[in-house]
Amino acid sequence: MKFTIKEQRKLTSTVYFMRLEGDTTGISKTGQFVQIQLPGFYLRRPISINDWTCGENGTLDLIYKVVGHGTEAMKLLPDGTELDLLIGLGNGYNIDGDEKKPLLIGGGVGVPPLYALCKALIAQGKQPSVVLGFNTASEVFWKDEFEALGVPVTVTTADGTMGVKGFVTSAMDGDFDYVYTCGPEPMFKAVYKVLDEKGISGQFSFEERMACGFGVCMGCSCKTKYGNKRICKDGPVLVKEEIIW
Amino acid sequence: MVNTKVTLSGWTLDNPLIPASGTFGFGKEFAELWDINMLGSFSFKGTTLEPRFGNPTPRIAECTAGMINAVGLQNPGIHHVIEHELPEMKKYFHKKVVANISGFSIDEYVECCRLIDKEDQVGIIEVNVSCPNVHGGGMAFGTSPENAAAVTKAVKAVTTKPVYIKLSPNVTDIVAVAKACEAAGADGLSLINTMLGMRIDLKTKKPVIANTMGGFSGPAIFPVALRMVYQVARAVNIPIIGMGGVATAEDVIEMMLAGATAVQIGAQNLVDPFVCPKIINELPEVMQKYGISSLEEIIGGAWK
The missing domain is CATH 2.40.30.10 (Translation factors)
Structure with a gap:
Protein backbone atom coordinates (compact mmCIF):
# COMPACT_ATOMS: atom_id res chain seq x y z
CA MET A 1 0.00 0.00 0.00
CA GLY A 90 -1.93 -7.27 14.63
CA ASN A 91 -4.98 -7.91 16.76
CA GLY A 92 -5.19 -4.47 18.40
CA TYR A 93 -6.90 -3.64 21.67
CA ASN A 94 -10.25 -5.30 22.36
CA ILE A 95 -12.52 -2.60 23.74
CA ASP A 96 -15.71 -4.64 23.86
CA GLY A 97 -15.42 -5.27 27.60
CA ASP A 98 -17.84 -3.80 30.14
CA GLU A 99 -15.29 -1.74 32.07
CA LYS A 100 -16.38 1.82 32.88
CA LYS A 101 -13.21 3.50 34.08
CA PRO A 102 -10.22 2.14 32.19
CA LEU A 103 -6.73 3.34 33.04
CA LEU A 104 -4.34 3.77 30.10
CA ILE A 105 -0.68 3.40 31.02
CA GLY A 106 2.02 4.31 28.52
CA GLY A 107 5.76 4.11 29.04
CA GLY A 108 8.06 6.13 26.75
CA VAL A 109 7.58 5.19 23.13
CA GLY A 110 4.72 2.93 24.27
CA VAL A 111 2.57 6.06 24.68
CA PRO A 112 1.51 6.61 21.01
CA PRO A 113 -1.03 3.78 20.43
CA LEU A 114 -2.93 4.75 23.60
CA TYR A 115 -4.03 8.00 21.96
CA ALA A 116 -6.39 6.48 19.35
CA LEU A 117 -7.45 3.97 21.99
CA CYS A 118 -8.35 6.78 24.38
CA LYS A 119 -10.49 8.46 21.71
CA ALA A 120 -12.26 5.17 20.95
CA LEU A 121 -13.00 4.57 24.64
CA ILE A 122 -14.40 8.09 25.04
CA ALA A 123 -16.60 7.53 21.97
CA GLN A 124 -17.99 4.45 23.74
CA GLY A 125 -19.00 6.60 26.71
CA LYS A 126 -16.33 5.18 28.97
CA GLN A 127 -14.33 7.39 31.32
CA PRO A 128 -10.65 6.70 30.70
CA SER A 129 -7.80 8.26 32.62
CA VAL A 130 -4.19 8.28 31.48
CA VAL A 131 -0.77 7.76 33.04
CA LEU A 132 2.26 8.62 30.93
CA GLY A 133 5.64 7.50 32.24
CA PHE A 134 9.00 8.92 31.15
CA ASN A 135 12.55 9.07 32.49
CA THR A 136 12.82 12.85 32.59
CA ALA A 137 10.92 16.05 31.64
CA SER A 138 12.76 16.51 28.32
CA GLU A 139 11.48 13.12 27.13
CA VAL A 140 7.80 13.89 27.75
CA PHE A 141 5.58 14.02 24.66
CA TRP A 142 1.84 13.85 23.76
CA LYS A 143 0.76 15.09 27.20
CA ASP A 144 -1.06 18.12 25.76
CA GLU A 145 -2.81 16.01 23.12
CA PHE A 146 -4.20 13.65 25.76
CA GLU A 147 -5.28 16.60 27.93
CA ALA A 148 -7.08 18.11 24.93
CA LEU A 149 -9.30 15.01 24.94
CA GLY A 150 -10.57 16.15 28.32
CA VAL A 151 -9.37 13.14 30.28
CA PRO A 152 -7.35 13.13 33.53
CA VAL A 153 -3.66 12.83 32.65
CA THR A 154 -0.87 12.07 35.13
CA VAL A 155 2.75 12.30 34.04
CA THR A 156 5.39 10.43 35.97
CA THR A 157 9.13 10.94 35.57
CA ALA A 158 11.75 8.71 37.14
CA ASP A 159 13.82 11.73 38.20
CA GLY A 160 10.88 13.88 39.30
CA THR A 161 11.57 16.69 36.79
CA MET A 162 7.89 16.66 35.79
CA GLY A 163 4.71 15.41 37.41
CA VAL A 164 4.84 12.59 39.92
CA LYS A 165 8.33 11.38 40.79
CA GLY A 166 8.77 7.68 40.17
CA PHE A 167 7.45 5.04 37.81
CA VAL A 168 3.94 4.66 36.38
CA THR A 169 2.99 2.44 39.30
CA SER A 170 3.30 5.54 41.55
CA ALA A 171 0.19 6.84 39.79
CA MET A 172 -1.92 3.69 39.94
CA ASP A 173 -3.80 4.58 43.14
CA GLY A 174 -6.82 6.18 41.45
CA ASP A 175 -10.24 4.77 40.70
CA PHE A 176 -10.07 2.37 37.74
CA ASP A 177 -11.57 -1.00 36.82
CA TYR A 178 -9.39 -2.10 33.86
CA VAL A 179 -5.97 -1.32 32.33
CA TYR A 180 -4.69 -0.90 28.79
CA THR A 181 -0.93 -0.56 28.60
CA CYS A 182 1.99 -0.29 26.21
CA GLY A 183 5.62 0.15 27.16
CA PRO A 184 8.84 -1.61 28.13
CA GLU A 185 8.80 -5.02 29.79
CA PRO A 186 10.10 -3.94 33.23
CA MET A 187 7.16 -1.49 33.38
CA PHE A 188 4.77 -4.27 32.32
CA LYS A 189 5.95 -6.50 35.15
CA ALA A 190 5.47 -3.73 37.70
CA VAL A 191 1.99 -2.89 36.36
CA TYR A 192 1.07 -6.59 36.29
CA LYS A 193 2.04 -6.91 39.96
CA VAL A 194 -0.14 -3.97 41.00
CA LEU A 195 -3.07 -5.36 38.99
CA ASP A 196 -2.60 -8.74 40.65
CA GLU A 197 -2.80 -7.13 44.09
CA LYS A 198 -5.92 -5.17 43.15
CA GLY A 199 -7.59 -8.08 41.33
CA ILE A 200 -7.97 -6.01 38.16
CA SER A 201 -7.44 -7.25 34.61
CA GLY A 202 -6.00 -5.58 31.55
CA GLN A 203 -4.41 -5.74 28.12
CA PHE A 204 -0.68 -5.43 27.42
CA SER A 205 0.74 -4.50 24.01
CA PHE A 206 4.09 -6.21 23.46
CA GLU A 207 7.10 -5.46 21.32
CA GLU A 208 9.45 -7.98 19.67
CA ARG A 209 11.94 -8.05 16.85
CA MET A 210 10.08 -9.32 13.81
CA ALA A 211 10.63 -9.96 10.14
CA CYS A 212 7.33 -10.29 8.27
CA GLY A 213 4.80 -8.75 10.67
CA PHE A 214 1.94 -10.84 9.31
CA GLY A 215 2.39 -14.20 11.00
CA VAL A 216 4.44 -16.44 8.72
CA CYS A 217 8.11 -16.26 9.75
CA MET A 218 7.70 -17.23 13.43
CA GLY A 219 10.35 -14.64 14.32
CA CYS A 220 8.36 -13.10 17.18
CA SER A 221 6.83 -16.15 18.87
CA CYS A 222 6.11 -16.20 22.58
CA LYS A 223 4.64 -18.69 25.00
CA THR A 224 1.35 -17.85 26.70
CA LYS A 225 -1.00 -19.73 28.98
CA TYR A 226 -3.26 -20.06 25.94
CA GLY A 227 -0.52 -21.64 23.80
CA ASN A 228 2.21 -20.32 21.51
CA LYS A 229 1.42 -16.96 19.97
CA ARG A 230 2.94 -14.72 17.33
CA ILE A 231 3.35 -11.17 18.69
CA CYS A 232 2.74 -9.76 15.19
CA LYS A 233 -0.42 -11.68 14.30
CA ASP A 234 -2.01 -13.08 17.50
CA GLY A 235 -0.69 -9.99 19.37
CA PRO A 236 0.77 -7.49 19.91
CA VAL A 237 -1.95 -7.21 22.56
CA LEU A 238 -2.15 -10.02 25.12
CA VAL A 239 -4.62 -10.18 27.99
CA LYS A 240 -3.22 -10.26 31.51
CA GLU A 241 -4.54 -13.76 32.20
CA GLU A 242 -2.50 -15.39 29.42
CA ILE A 243 0.86 -13.72 30.05
CA ILE A 244 3.77 -15.84 31.29
CA TRP A 245 6.72 -13.82 32.58
CA MET B 1 2.36 -17.13 -25.92
CA VAL B 2 5.12 -18.37 -23.62
CA ASN B 3 5.22 -21.66 -21.73
CA THR B 4 6.03 -21.45 -18.03
CA LYS B 5 5.29 -25.09 -17.17
CA VAL B 6 8.01 -27.20 -15.57
CA THR B 7 8.06 -30.81 -14.40
CA LEU B 8 9.52 -32.16 -11.17
CA SER B 9 9.72 -35.98 -11.13
CA GLY B 10 6.57 -36.38 -13.21
CA TRP B 11 4.69 -33.59 -11.40
CA THR B 12 3.93 -30.73 -13.77
CA LEU B 13 3.70 -27.23 -12.26
CA ASP B 14 2.00 -24.28 -14.00
CA ASN B 15 5.12 -22.24 -13.31
CA PRO B 16 8.40 -22.82 -11.46
CA LEU B 17 7.52 -20.65 -8.46
CA ILE B 18 7.44 -22.30 -5.03
CA PRO B 19 7.55 -20.19 -1.84
CA ALA B 20 10.24 -21.68 0.39
CA SER B 21 9.59 -23.47 3.64
CA GLY B 22 9.51 -21.21 6.68
CA THR B 23 8.54 -18.11 4.71
CA PHE B 24 4.97 -19.11 3.85
CA GLY B 25 3.62 -20.95 6.90
CA PHE B 26 0.89 -23.29 5.69
CA GLY B 27 -0.27 -20.68 3.17
CA LYS B 28 -3.19 -19.28 5.08
CA GLU B 29 -1.84 -15.78 5.79
CA PHE B 30 -1.00 -15.31 2.09
CA ALA B 31 -4.31 -16.80 0.93
CA GLU B 32 -5.95 -13.88 2.76
CA LEU B 33 -4.00 -11.48 0.51
CA TRP B 34 -4.09 -13.13 -2.96
CA ASP B 35 -5.10 -16.38 -4.66
CA ILE B 36 -2.19 -18.67 -3.87
CA ASN B 37 -3.43 -21.17 -6.48
CA MET B 38 -1.49 -19.15 -9.05
CA LEU B 39 1.74 -20.57 -7.58
CA GLY B 40 3.49 -23.62 -8.99
CA SER B 41 3.22 -24.97 -5.45
CA PHE B 42 4.57 -24.02 -2.03
CA SER B 43 6.74 -25.73 0.56
CA PHE B 44 5.09 -25.81 3.95
CA LYS B 45 6.69 -24.90 7.28
CA GLY B 46 9.45 -27.36 8.25
CA THR B 47 7.78 -30.10 10.24
CA THR B 48 9.20 -32.46 12.83
CA LEU B 49 7.71 -35.51 14.56
CA GLU B 50 7.02 -33.67 17.83
CA PRO B 51 5.73 -30.09 18.19
CA ARG B 52 8.53 -27.56 18.74
CA PHE B 53 8.50 -24.02 20.14
CA GLY B 54 11.91 -23.25 18.68
CA ASN B 55 14.60 -20.89 19.93
CA PRO B 56 14.36 -17.97 22.36
CA THR B 57 13.83 -14.47 20.91
CA PRO B 58 15.27 -12.31 19.40
CA ARG B 59 15.24 -14.67 16.44
CA ILE B 60 15.63 -12.04 13.72
CA ALA B 61 18.45 -9.70 12.70
CA GLU B 62 18.67 -7.41 9.70
CA CYS B 63 21.64 -7.36 7.32
CA THR B 64 22.56 -5.49 4.17
CA ALA B 65 20.27 -6.93 1.48
CA GLY B 66 19.23 -9.77 3.71
CA MET B 67 18.35 -11.04 7.14
CA ILE B 68 19.27 -13.65 9.72
CA ASN B 69 16.72 -15.94 11.32
CA ALA B 70 17.13 -18.38 14.16
CA VAL B 71 13.57 -19.60 14.52
CA GLY B 72 14.68 -23.13 15.28
CA LEU B 73 11.99 -25.14 13.47
CA GLN B 74 8.97 -23.96 15.42
CA ASN B 75 6.13 -26.18 14.19
CA PRO B 76 3.05 -27.97 15.51
CA GLY B 77 4.37 -31.49 14.80
CA ILE B 78 3.57 -33.93 11.98
CA HIS B 79 0.37 -35.30 13.55
CA HIS B 80 -1.14 -31.83 13.90
CA VAL B 81 -0.08 -30.99 10.35
CA ILE B 82 -1.81 -34.10 8.97
CA GLU B 83 -4.92 -33.81 11.12
CA HIS B 84 -5.45 -30.03 11.04
CA GLU B 85 -3.20 -28.07 8.66
CA LEU B 86 -3.64 -30.22 5.54
CA PRO B 87 -7.48 -30.41 5.73
CA GLU B 88 -7.56 -26.65 6.40
CA MET B 89 -5.20 -26.02 3.48
CA LYS B 90 -7.56 -27.89 1.15
CA LYS B 91 -10.02 -25.02 1.53
CA TYR B 92 -7.72 -22.41 0.00
CA PHE B 93 -5.03 -24.33 -1.95
CA HIS B 94 -6.13 -26.81 -4.58
CA LYS B 95 -2.76 -27.95 -5.88
CA LYS B 96 -0.31 -30.36 -4.38
CA VAL B 97 2.10 -29.04 -1.81
CA VAL B 98 5.77 -29.68 -1.02
CA ALA B 99 6.05 -31.33 2.40
CA ASN B 100 9.14 -30.02 4.18
CA ILE B 101 10.31 -32.53 6.78
CA SER B 102 13.04 -32.13 9.38
CA GLY B 103 14.37 -34.35 12.13
CA PHE B 104 16.88 -35.05 14.85
CA SER B 105 17.46 -38.73 14.07
CA ILE B 106 17.11 -40.96 11.04
CA ASP B 107 14.17 -42.67 12.77
CA GLU B 108 12.40 -39.31 13.08
CA TYR B 109 12.87 -38.47 9.39
CA VAL B 110 11.61 -41.95 8.51
CA GLU B 111 8.54 -41.76 10.73
CA CYS B 112 7.55 -38.31 9.38
CA CYS B 113 7.99 -39.41 5.76
CA ARG B 114 6.07 -42.63 6.39
CA LEU B 115 3.16 -40.64 7.85
CA ILE B 116 3.10 -37.93 5.17
CA ASP B 117 3.40 -40.54 2.39
CA LYS B 118 -0.31 -41.32 2.77
CA GLU B 119 -1.40 -37.75 2.04
CA ASP B 120 -2.71 -37.12 -1.49
CA GLN B 121 -2.17 -33.38 -1.07
CA VAL B 122 1.59 -33.88 -0.98
CA GLY B 123 3.37 -33.74 -4.35
CA ILE B 124 6.93 -34.25 -3.21
CA ILE B 125 8.69 -34.57 0.13
CA GLU B 126 11.50 -32.09 0.73
CA VAL B 127 13.79 -33.53 3.38
CA ASN B 128 15.63 -30.78 5.21
CA VAL B 129 19.09 -31.96 6.24
CA SER B 130 20.34 -28.40 6.43
CA CYS B 131 18.63 -26.37 9.16
CA PRO B 132 21.40 -24.31 10.78
CA ASN B 133 19.32 -23.38 13.82
CA VAL B 134 18.96 -26.60 15.77
CA HIS B 135 21.58 -28.59 17.60
CA GLY B 136 22.07 -32.27 16.96
CA GLY B 137 19.75 -32.33 13.96
CA GLY B 138 19.10 -30.76 10.61
CA MET B 139 22.44 -29.55 9.36
CA ALA B 140 24.30 -32.27 11.26
CA PHE B 141 22.92 -34.68 8.64
CA GLY B 142 23.58 -32.42 5.69
CA THR B 143 27.21 -31.60 6.30
CA SER B 144 28.57 -35.04 5.56
CA PRO B 145 27.91 -37.01 2.34
CA GLU B 146 27.61 -40.25 4.34
CA ASN B 147 24.97 -38.93 6.75
CA ALA B 148 22.98 -37.22 3.99
CA ALA B 149 23.02 -40.47 2.02
CA ALA B 150 21.91 -42.46 5.06
CA VAL B 151 18.88 -40.19 5.58
CA THR B 152 18.04 -40.35 1.87
CA LYS B 153 18.21 -44.13 1.75
CA ALA B 154 16.14 -44.56 4.90
CA VAL B 155 13.30 -42.24 3.83
CA LYS B 156 13.20 -43.59 0.29
CA ALA B 157 12.40 -47.00 1.77
CA VAL B 158 9.16 -45.75 3.36
CA THR B 159 7.65 -43.52 0.68
CA THR B 160 6.57 -43.77 -2.92
CA LYS B 161 6.54 -39.99 -3.29
CA PRO B 162 9.50 -38.22 -4.89
CA VAL B 163 12.09 -37.31 -2.26
CA TYR B 164 14.05 -34.07 -2.64
CA ILE B 165 16.91 -33.52 -0.21
CA LYS B 166 17.39 -29.89 0.87
CA LEU B 167 21.09 -29.16 1.03
CA SER B 168 23.17 -26.87 3.20
CA PRO B 169 25.62 -24.35 1.74
CA ASN B 170 27.64 -24.57 4.97
CA VAL B 171 29.92 -27.30 3.63
CA THR B 172 33.27 -27.44 1.89
CA ASP B 173 31.98 -29.49 -1.06
CA ILE B 174 28.26 -29.32 -1.79
CA VAL B 175 28.74 -31.39 -4.94
CA ALA B 176 29.98 -34.35 -2.88
CA VAL B 177 26.88 -34.20 -0.65
CA ALA B 178 24.62 -33.86 -3.71
CA LYS B 179 26.18 -36.85 -5.46
CA ALA B 180 25.92 -38.97 -2.31
CA CYS B 181 22.19 -38.18 -2.09
CA GLU B 182 21.71 -39.00 -5.77
CA ALA B 183 23.51 -42.32 -5.36
CA ALA B 184 21.34 -43.11 -2.32
CA GLY B 185 18.20 -42.71 -4.42
CA ALA B 186 17.15 -39.05 -4.07
CA ASP B 187 14.67 -38.05 -6.77
CA GLY B 188 15.82 -34.44 -6.66
CA LEU B 189 17.64 -31.79 -4.66
CA SER B 190 16.67 -28.42 -3.15
CA LEU B 191 19.41 -25.86 -2.65
CA ILE B 192 20.49 -23.78 -0.90
CA ASN B 193 19.29 -23.52 2.69
CA THR B 194 20.44 -20.43 4.62
CA MET B 195 24.09 -19.61 5.26
CA LEU B 196 25.30 -19.51 8.84
CA GLY B 197 25.78 -15.92 9.93
CA MET B 198 25.60 -13.53 12.88
CA ARG B 199 25.33 -9.87 13.91
CA ILE B 200 26.54 -8.07 17.04
CA ASP B 201 24.64 -5.18 18.63
CA LEU B 202 27.06 -2.28 19.14
CA LYS B 203 25.03 -0.92 22.06
CA THR B 204 24.97 -4.14 24.10
CA LYS B 205 28.16 -5.50 22.47
CA LYS B 206 26.49 -8.92 22.37
CA PRO B 207 25.02 -11.01 19.53
CA VAL B 208 21.66 -9.70 18.28
CA ILE B 209 20.26 -13.22 17.95
CA ALA B 210 19.51 -14.98 21.25
CA ASN B 211 20.89 -18.21 19.76
CA THR B 212 24.06 -16.26 18.74
CA MET B 213 24.03 -17.43 15.11
CA GLY B 214 21.35 -17.99 12.54
CA GLY B 215 20.60 -18.56 8.89
CA PHE B 216 21.46 -15.69 6.53
CA SER B 217 19.13 -15.27 3.56
CA GLY B 218 17.95 -12.61 1.13
CA PRO B 219 19.26 -11.08 -2.11
CA ALA B 220 22.80 -10.85 -0.70
CA ILE B 221 23.24 -14.64 -0.98
CA PHE B 222 21.90 -14.96 -4.54
CA PRO B 223 25.32 -15.19 -6.27
CA VAL B 224 26.45 -17.93 -3.87
CA ALA B 225 23.22 -19.88 -4.33
CA LEU B 226 23.43 -19.52 -8.09
CA ARG B 227 27.02 -20.78 -8.11
CA MET B 228 26.11 -23.83 -6.03
CA VAL B 229 23.07 -24.68 -8.20
CA TYR B 230 25.33 -24.40 -11.25
CA GLN B 231 27.99 -26.68 -9.75
CA VAL B 232 25.52 -29.30 -8.52
CA ALA B 233 23.40 -29.27 -11.69
CA ARG B 234 26.45 -30.12 -13.79
CA ALA B 235 27.35 -33.03 -11.50
CA VAL B 236 24.02 -34.83 -11.05
CA ASN B 237 21.23 -36.17 -13.26
CA ILE B 238 18.26 -35.40 -11.00
CA PRO B 239 16.17 -32.20 -10.98
CA ILE B 240 17.10 -29.27 -8.76
CA ILE B 241 14.87 -26.77 -7.04
CA GLY B 242 17.05 -23.66 -6.84
CA MET B 243 16.73 -21.06 -4.11
CA GLY B 244 18.67 -18.43 -2.21
CA GLY B 245 18.03 -14.70 -2.52
CA VAL B 246 15.65 -14.92 -5.48
CA ALA B 247 13.62 -11.71 -5.60
CA THR B 248 12.70 -10.97 -9.25
CA ALA B 249 11.55 -12.67 -12.46
CA GLU B 250 15.07 -12.11 -13.81
CA ASP B 251 16.52 -13.99 -10.82
CA VAL B 252 14.16 -16.91 -11.54
CA ILE B 253 15.41 -17.13 -15.12
CA GLU B 254 19.04 -16.85 -14.01
CA MET B 255 18.52 -19.67 -11.49
CA MET B 256 17.01 -21.86 -14.23
CA LEU B 257 19.87 -21.09 -16.61
CA ALA B 258 22.21 -22.30 -13.86
CA GLY B 259 20.34 -25.62 -13.81
CA ALA B 260 17.25 -25.30 -11.60
CA THR B 261 14.01 -26.90 -12.80
CA ALA B 262 11.91 -25.00 -10.25
CA VAL B 263 12.72 -21.99 -8.09
CA GLN B 264 11.84 -21.18 -4.50
CA ILE B 265 11.31 -17.69 -3.10
CA GLY B 266 12.24 -17.35 0.56
CA ALA B 267 13.09 -14.21 2.53
CA GLN B 268 11.56 -11.91 -0.07
CA ASN B 269 8.06 -13.18 0.87
CA LEU B 270 8.64 -11.73 4.33
CA VAL B 271 9.40 -8.20 3.16
CA ASP B 272 7.05 -8.19 0.17
CA PRO B 273 4.09 -10.53 0.65
CA PHE B 274 3.10 -9.84 -2.97
CA VAL B 275 6.46 -10.77 -4.54
CA CYS B 276 5.28 -14.18 -5.85
CA PRO B 277 2.21 -12.95 -7.77
CA LYS B 278 4.35 -10.04 -9.01
CA ILE B 279 7.00 -12.43 -10.41
CA ILE B 280 4.39 -14.78 -11.91
CA ASN B 281 2.74 -11.86 -13.68
CA GLU B 282 6.04 -10.46 -14.92
CA LEU B 283 7.57 -13.76 -16.07
CA PRO B 284 5.95 -13.90 -19.57
CA GLU B 285 7.09 -10.37 -20.38
CA VAL B 286 10.62 -10.94 -19.10
CA MET B 287 10.79 -14.25 -21.01
CA GLN B 288 9.80 -12.47 -24.22
CA LYS B 289 12.36 -9.76 -23.58
CA TYR B 290 15.11 -12.39 -23.53
CA GLY B 291 13.69 -14.47 -26.39
CA ILE B 292 12.57 -17.38 -24.21
CA SER B 293 9.43 -19.22 -25.35
CA SER B 294 9.57 -22.15 -22.92
CA LEU B 295 11.11 -22.13 -19.45
CA GLU B 296 11.73 -25.86 -19.54
CA GLU B 297 14.08 -25.36 -22.49
CA ILE B 298 16.41 -23.00 -20.62
CA ILE B 299 17.19 -25.29 -17.66
CA GLY B 300 20.98 -25.48 -17.40
CA GLY B 301 21.31 -23.26 -20.48
CA ALA B 302 24.40 -21.61 -19.00
CA TRP B 303 26.43 -24.79 -19.37
CA LYS B 304 24.58 -27.05 -21.81
Missing part, protein backbone atom coordinates in the same frame (compact mmCIF):
# COMPACT_ATOMS: atom_id res chain seq x y z
CA LYS A 2 1.49 3.37 -1.06
CA PHE A 3 1.49 6.24 1.42
CA THR A 4 2.90 9.76 1.11
CA ILE A 5 4.60 11.65 3.92
CA LYS A 6 2.68 14.87 4.61
CA GLU A 7 4.54 16.04 7.68
CA GLN A 8 7.40 15.09 9.98
CA ARG A 9 8.06 16.89 13.23
CA LYS A 10 10.38 16.41 16.18
CA LEU A 11 8.65 15.85 19.53
CA THR A 12 11.75 15.30 21.68
CA SER A 13 15.44 14.82 20.90
CA THR A 14 14.78 11.22 19.77
CA VAL A 15 11.02 10.96 19.15
CA TYR A 16 9.37 12.01 15.88
CA PHE A 17 5.82 12.43 14.64
CA MET A 18 5.03 11.43 11.04
CA ARG A 19 1.75 12.05 9.24
CA LEU A 20 1.13 10.01 6.10
CA GLU A 21 -1.67 10.04 3.58
CA GLY A 22 -3.08 6.97 1.83
CA ASP A 23 -5.72 4.27 1.91
CA THR A 24 -6.27 3.54 5.60
CA THR A 25 -9.36 1.34 5.16
CA GLY A 26 -7.29 -1.71 6.15
CA ILE A 27 -6.95 -0.45 9.73
CA SER A 28 -9.73 -1.79 11.91
CA LYS A 29 -8.65 -1.44 15.53
CA THR A 30 -6.62 0.75 17.84
CA GLY A 31 -3.39 -0.91 18.94
CA GLN A 32 -2.67 -2.25 15.46
CA PHE A 33 0.63 -1.44 13.75
CA VAL A 34 2.13 -0.86 10.31
CA GLN A 35 5.26 -2.21 8.62
CA ILE A 36 7.19 0.45 6.72
CA GLN A 37 9.55 -0.33 3.85
CA LEU A 38 12.41 2.16 4.00
CA PRO A 39 14.61 2.79 0.95
CA GLY A 40 17.93 0.96 1.41
CA PHE A 41 16.82 -1.37 4.20
CA TYR A 42 15.85 -5.01 3.78
CA LEU A 43 13.36 -5.57 6.59
CA ARG A 44 10.35 -3.38 7.21
CA ARG A 45 10.05 -1.29 10.41
CA PRO A 46 7.08 -2.10 12.63
CA ILE A 47 5.57 1.11 14.08
CA SER A 48 2.42 1.39 16.21
CA ILE A 49 -0.48 3.50 14.96
CA ASN A 50 -0.90 6.72 16.94
CA ASP A 51 -4.11 7.78 15.17
CA TRP A 52 -5.81 7.66 11.77
CA THR A 53 -8.77 8.89 9.80
CA CYS A 54 -10.48 6.15 7.85
CA GLY A 55 -10.70 6.55 4.07
CA GLU A 56 -9.07 5.95 0.71
CA ASN A 57 -7.32 9.29 1.20
CA GLY A 58 -7.06 8.93 4.93
CA THR A 59 -4.37 10.23 7.23
CA LEU A 60 -2.16 7.96 9.29
CA ASP A 61 -0.24 9.32 12.27
CA LEU A 62 2.81 7.52 13.61
CA ILE A 63 5.15 8.40 16.45
CA TYR A 64 8.50 6.66 16.51
CA LYS A 65 11.74 6.74 18.41
CA VAL A 66 15.07 6.88 16.63
CA VAL A 67 16.80 3.72 17.84
CA GLY A 68 18.95 2.55 14.92
CA HIS A 69 20.00 3.08 11.31
CA GLY A 70 16.48 2.57 9.96
CA THR A 71 14.69 5.12 12.10
CA GLU A 72 17.72 7.43 11.72
CA ALA A 73 17.10 7.38 7.96
CA MET A 74 13.34 7.62 8.44
CA LYS A 75 13.50 10.92 10.29
CA LEU A 76 15.35 12.50 7.34
CA LEU A 77 12.73 11.55 4.72
CA PRO A 78 11.27 14.77 3.25
CA ASP A 79 7.57 15.55 2.90
CA GLY A 80 6.16 14.07 -0.29
CA THR A 81 8.22 10.87 -0.03
CA GLU A 82 6.23 7.82 -1.10
CA LEU A 83 6.55 4.79 1.18
CA ASP A 84 5.26 1.23 0.90
CA LEU A 85 3.36 0.14 4.03
CA LEU A 86 1.61 -2.98 5.22
CA ILE A 87 -1.18 -1.66 7.41
CA GLY A 88 -3.72 -2.91 9.91
CA LEU A 89 -1.34 -5.54 11.32
